[in-house]
Amino acid sequence: MALTDTAPPPQAQPAPRKPLSPAWLTLPGLCFLVFVLLLPVGWLMALSLKPSMPGAFTMEGDWTIANYLRFFSQPFYYSTLIKTLWVSALTTGITAVLGYALALIIWTASPAKRGWVVLIVLSPLLVSIVARTYGWMIMLGDRGILNQALLGLGLIEEPIQIMYTAGAVIIGLVHVFVPFMALCVLTSLEKIDPKVPEAAMTFGASRWAVLRRILLPLTVPGLASGLTIVFSLSISSYVTPALMGGPRSGMLTTFIYQQFAVTLDWRFGAVLVTLLLALTLLVLTSILALAARMTAKWSK
Amino acid sequence: MITLDLNTTRLSCPHYVPISEPLFIYTNNQQGPRTMNKLDRRSFLASTGAITLGAMIPGMGRAADGGFTSTVFGGVWEQNYRKAIVDGFEAATGAKVNLQLGSSAEWLTNAIVNRAEPEIDMLMLPYPDSIKAIMADIGIELTPEDIPNIAEIAPVWWEQYKKRGVGLDYASYGIAYRTDLVDQPITKWEDLFRPELAGKISIPDIGTWGSWEMLVMLAKLRGGSEDNLEPAFEALAELKPNIRRYFTSSTDAMSMLDAGEVVAVGMTTNIPPYALIDAGKPVDFVFPEEGAMVGMVSYHIAEGAANPELCKQFINHAISREAQEAFCNAVIAGPVRPDAKLTGKAAERVPALDQLTLFDWFKIVPQMPMLTDRWNYEVSL
Numbered sequence: 001m002a003l004t005d006t007a008p009p010p011q012a013q014p015a016p017r018k019p020l021s022p023a024w025l026t027l028p029g030l031c032f033l034v035f036v037l038l039l040p041v042g043w044l045m046a047l048s049l050k051p052s053m054p055g056a057f058t059m060e061g062d063w064t065i066a067n068y069l070r071f072f073s074q075p076f077y078y079s080t081l082i083k084t085l086w087v088s089a090l091t092t093g094i095t096a097v098l099g100y101a102l103a104l105i106i107w108t109a110s111p112a113k114r115g116w117v118v119l120i121v122l123s124p125l126l127v128s129i130v131a132r133t134y135g136w137m138i139m140l141g142d143r144g145i146l147n148q149a150l151l152g153l154g155l156i157e158e159p160i161q162i163m164y165t166a167g168a169v170i171i172g173l174v175h176v177f178v179p180f181m182a183l184c185v186l187t188s189l190e191k192i193d194p195k196v197p198e199a200a201m202t203f204g205a206s207r208w209a210v211l212r213r214i215l216l217p218l219t220v221p222g223l224a225s226g227l228t229i230v231f232s233l234s235i236s237s238y239v240t241p242a243l244m245g246g247p248r249s250g251m252l253t254t255f256i257y258q259q260f261a262v263t264l265d266w267r268f269g270a271v272l273v274t275l276l277l278a279l280t281l282l283v284l285t286s287i288l289a290l291a292a293r294m295t296a297k298w299s300k
Numbered sequence: 301m302i303t304l305d306l307n308t309t310r311l312s313c314p315h316y317v318p319i320s321e322p323l324f325i326y327t328n329n330q331q332g333p334r335t336m337n338k339l340d341r342r343s344f345l346a347s348t349g350a351i352t353l354g355a356m357i358p359g360m361g362r363a364a365d366g367g368f369t370s371t372v373f374g375g376v377w378e379q380n381y382r383k384a385i386v387d388g389f390e391a392a393t394g395a396k397v398n399l400q401l402g403s404s405a406e407w408l409t410n411a412i413v414n415r416a417e418p419e420i421d422m423l424m425l426p427y428p429d430s431i432k433a434i435m436a437d438i439g440i441e442l443t444p445e446d447i448p449n450i451a452e453i454a455p456v457w458w459e460q461y462k463k464r465g466v467g468l469d470y471a472s473y474g475i476a477y478r479t480d481l482v483d484q485p486i487t488k489w490e491d492l493f494r495p496e497l498a499g500k501i502s503i504p505d506i507g508t509w510g511s512w513e514m515l516v517m518l519a520k521l522r523g524g525s526e527d528n529l530e531p532a533f534e535a536l537a538e539l540k541p542n543i544r545r546y547f548t549s550s551t552d553a554m555s556m557l558d559a560g561e562v563v564a565v566g567m568t569t570n571i572p573p574y575a576l577i578d579a580g581k582p583v584d585f586v587f588p589e590e591g592a593m594v595g596m597v598s599y600h601i602a603e604g605a606a607n608p609e610l611c612k613q614f615i616n617h618a619i620s621r622e623a624q625e626a627f628c629n630a631v632i633a634g635p636v637r638p639d640a641k642l643t644g645k646a647a648e649r650v651p652a653l654d655q656l657t658l659f660d661w662f663k664i665v666p667q668m669p670m671l672t673d674r675w676n677y678e679v680s681l
Contacts, residue, residue, distance in 0.1 A: 054669050055436055057413050076677050134555055143560045161499075163561060164545045242548050250680060258676075261405035262507030263669040264412075264432070 041277070048270035055264045067271040077255070077272075084252040085279060087166060087241075088234035091173045095230045096223065098174065099181025103222075104215075106182065107189040121183075124176045133243045136172060137163055164246030172240040177233055181226035188222025189215070217294070224291030228284045235280050252276050367396030368421040368607045368614070371407045377631060384626035389617045395610055404429040411438045411602055421605035422614065428512055428668070430465055430598045431661040439464040439600035446612045449619045453636040454653060457596065460661075465598040466615050469627065470634040472651050473513050473593040476557060476573035477564035480582040488589040489521055492566050497542045502556055503566040505546035506675040510567035513593040515671065516659045517567070521590060526663040529671065536679050546680065557583060569595060570649060571632055587651055594634075594656035 050061045052070070071077045106117050124132065139145050140162040147159040162168055196218075197210045205213070216223075238253040245251070252272055259269030372378050378399070386397050400407070400420060408429045410419055415438070425433055433439055441463055444450040450458050450466060457467030477486045483496065492501055504511040515532045518524075518539075522531035544562045547553035550572040553565045558576055565573075573585040599618070601611045617623055624640040627633075634650045635642070642650055664671075 055412065055432075057409075074677070130551065134559075137555060137559050137561065141559050141561050243552060246545050255676070258507055258672060260409075261403070263672050264405075264409070265669055 041273075044266075044270045045274050047267050048274050050267050052265055052268045057266055067268050070268065071271050071275065080250060080252050080255060081275060081279065083166075084235060084276070085283075087170060087173075087251060088231055089283075091170050091177065091234040092227055092231045094170065094174050095177045095181045096227060099178050099226060099230075100185050100219075100223070102178060102182040103185035103189055106186055122179050125179055129239045129243070132176070133172065133240070136168065136175075136244065140168060140171070163244065166245065168244040168246075169241045169251075172244045173234050173237060176240070177230045180229050180233070184226035184229065185219055185222045187225075188219035192218050220291050220294045224287055227287050231283055231287070232280060235276065235283075366607070366610075367398055368605065368610050369398040369400060369419065370422040370611075370614075371404075371420060371424045372399040372401060374401050380627060380630040384630055385618050385623045388623065389614055392617070393610070393613065395607075397614065408433055408436075408438075411600075412436055415602075416604070418602035418604050421602055421607060422611040423600045423602065424468065424597055425465075425600060426509065426597050427595055428661055428665055430461065430596070430600065431665050433600050434462055434464055435662070435665055438602060440603050440605075440608065442466055442601065442612070442615070446609075447616045447619075449616045449637075452621070452639065453619055454638055456658065457598070457636045460658070461598055461600075465600045466619060467596045467598045467636040468618055469597060469624070469631070469636065470653065470656070471569040471571065471595040472587060472634070472656055473510055473567050473569055473595060474585055474587045475564060475566050476554075476568050476576075476583055476585045478557060478560065478582055479584050481560060481563040485584070485586075486564055487586055489517060489566070490590070492542060492564060493539055494542075497564060499542065499544050500562055501539075501542045501564045501566060502545050502547045502553055502562040503539075503543065504553075504568075505548050506672050506679070508546075508548050509550070509595070510569070510593075512661075512664055512668075512671075513595075513659075514567040516664065517591070517593060517657075526660045529667065533674065533678060540679070567593070574632065574645075574649060587655065591657040592651065592655065594653070594658050 046059065047057075048067055049063050049065065050056075050059060050067075051064055052067050053061070102117075102121055106114060106121065109117050127135070137144065141147070142159040142161065142163070144163075146162070147156070150156045151159065162171075192215065197214055200210050200214055201207075235251075236253060237251070238257060241251040242254055245254075253276070256269055256272045256276070259265045259272060372381055378401070382399075386399070389395070390397060404425050407420055407423055408425060411423055411433065414420075423433060423438070439461075442450065442458070442465070443463070447466065453467065457470075458465075461467075475486055475489070475492070479485070481500075484491075486492070491497075492503075503514055515529055516526060518535040519526075519529045519532035522535050524531035545556065547556065547565065550568060553568055554572045554576060556562045557565050557573075558581060568585075570585055573583055576583045577585065599611075599615050601608055601615075605611055618627075619636055621637055621640050624635040624637045625642075628635040628640060628650070629643055629646045632646045632649055634653060
């Protein structure tokens with residue numbers, strides 16, 4: 001009893017602390033994104049609605065849409081936007097075909113060969129842009145290997161001009177973006193049980209039917225990821241078009257740089273940024289919406 | 301001198317934080333709610349938040365060490381600049397010169413945006429950004445009383461900047477061509493119009509170094525001037541069939557020349573072609589008969605700089621005879637001091653100042669947005 005008498009009075013147990021959601025861990029990253037991406041982009045968008053004035057970086061002046069009217073009243077700028085969209089779409093399309101084929105090769109390769117194939121696929125990313133461009137010059141230039149071979153075989157009489165054209169820009173972009181597409185598609189392919197296509201072939205499906213009716217539908221998420229990544233990188237690329245493009249192959253990014261660094265007309269440059277961003281978001285949203293529609297029945 | 305281009309320049313990262321080992325280990329503890337070892341959640345959030353904020357506040361701690369922040373072009377130029385000028389100054393004064401890499405457009409923008417509290421105490425800028433800086437009222441007045449060596453330099457390299465800047469060294473623009481791919485040597489600007497050079501030459505794209513010089517030179521060739529650049533666009537229309545591509549950097553231009561993609565590059569500084577010549581390539585560099593343009597890099601001390609007196613001491617050191625001779629002989633450039641002696645390759649390759657043409661940049665800079673638009677609409681298409 002004595003023990004009972006001297007025992008400390010029972011204390012109220014503190015209520016168990018409710019664990020915080022792991023989502024809070026994203027807070028620093030979100031803060032970073034808000035401060036270094038969303039706020040600056042929002043500020044630039046607001047700046048595009050101020051009167052064009054070289055050297056002016058502040059929000060002074062009345063709100064106006066004059067910069068947008070300038071853009072759409074000048075065929076040069078909107079034709080450049082259309083050309084940029086076209087080059088990016090073509091690059092993405094070619095990359096999708098080549099990347100998919102590469103992903104299939106990696107997926108079906110034996111484990112011993114697989115590492116080597118992946119290394120080869122990733123190799124364009126290991127070379128600097130300047131070295132890569134110089135390499136293309138050796139390959140595709142007027143005095144390059146391709147033209148020398150064609151001339152030697154008597155197939156052409158004059159060198160074909162490939163470097164410094166829109167075609168050269170597309171070749172340069174496809175070369176470096178194929179790994180992104182291949183790896184995205186490979187991620188989806190890895191989730192497919194190899195027995196599924198085998199079963200289809202057992203029941204008489206041709207290789208083409210297996211690709212079209214089984215592999216393609218099942219790899220839509222990977223393909224969509226690859227398309228969005230490659231399209232975003234293509235439409236925002238600057239160095240490859242600047243180094244491999246010719247007088248008529250300027251992409252909108254080259255003119256964004258021009259407005260920000262040469263004329264210091266940030267306000268008109270902000271218009272180009274806003275329109276490029278809007279176009280990119282429109283295309284990406286369309287790709288993702290289409291992919292969601294194609295995979296909607298998966299979750300039913 | 302001006303060999304920097306965006307594609308080869310290293311960009312500095314003043315807030316680089318080396319991470320040699322993981323900051324924490326995250327475990328899913330089955331005894332209770334998720335916990336972190338070594339670093340709890342609050343500490344993690346606090347430290348990552350601090351890193352985030354730190355990354356967002358550039359320039360913190362700037363010049364806290366009693367030195368100052370300036371700018372520099374990368375590569376071999378930076379090595380020679382440090383060796384010939386910066387190291388000697390630091391040894392003599394004990395001050396630290398923080399050199400920021402990047403592009404001149406970026407430095408100028410930084411100076412204008414952060415005018416109230418400059419991140420760069422002393423800008424080193426080439427044309428046309430140096431003139432833009434003067435027109436934007438960036439830079440305090442520099443006097444021979446504060447910087448005695450100003451009295452020793454060619455007056456144009458101080459007076460041209462309205463006494464708010466001081467030149468460091470000059471470069472000369474001319475034509476580089478492949479001697480093995482042309483029938484006749486190229487000796488003048490008019491040679492670039494020769495019909496046999498159709499699709500075989502390159503000139504700078506608008507905004508690239510040399511482009512404004514090209515516009516003014518073409519205007520003058522056809523009877524125009526800084527006030528009347530209309531003839532330049534007529535000349536460009538005439539020259540268009542010969543243009544294979546408008547180059548965007550000196551590296552870009554020299555790559556094309558080296559590979560034989562073009563046979564002549566108009567309006568390039570002398571240093572990149574001489575690199576090809578020294579490598580044994582069949583290339584020649586000429587100062588055209590009609591005249592060659594001059595390029596200059598200059599110092600500008602920002603209003604509100606942390607250590608303006610130290611910056612002035614530095615400029616005085618950089619334009620001293622010893623520093624000028626050491627630097628200009630190393631980078632093959634022209635000194636601002638007439639008494640500085642060039643030797644070796646520099647003596648052979650650097651033309652006298654009176655052989656070069658300097659135009660009125662203050663008339664060109666205000667026209668740049670209009671000229672750029674016109675170039676886009678008429679020339680680049």
